[in-house]
Amino acid sequence: MRAWQVERRKRTRHLIELGGLVVKAGIVELTNDDRAIIYGALLWIAAKLQSHEGEHARDLWVAKGTQAFNAERHDKREGQRP
Template sequence: MRDWQVKRRERTRHLIELGGLVAKAGLVDLTDDDRATLYGAFLTLADRLRGDERATALTLWQRRGKRAFNMEGEVGGPPPARA
């Protein structure tokens, strides 16, 4: 397999996993699958991360996410990639 194909598959997998997190958090249902609403929310998060409260927000969100993963038995992040 060519290098560009491997990179493309890795990127595709990464994007699918990120989309899975959006769905897992319930955002798809809570926004009635409104892409503009989701995008606006993500832009708000990005603005917050560009501001003075970046470190506090990251710490809070990381703790909350880890707790949620632990409750679901998914410690350690995404599963290893398949060959």
């Protein structure tokens, strides 16, 4: 496989994973798949991260995301037990 093909597949996988997070967070359903709302929200997040409150927002969001990932892992483990 050529180098550009490998890079393209990596990029495609990365984009799919990011889209999966949007779905996983419930954003698609909550917005009725309205791309303008989703894009506007993402722009708001970007602006917040660039503001003087960016560090605080980053800390809050990483904690919330980590907590959600950990809860999901815990739920999956609980569901796999006999």
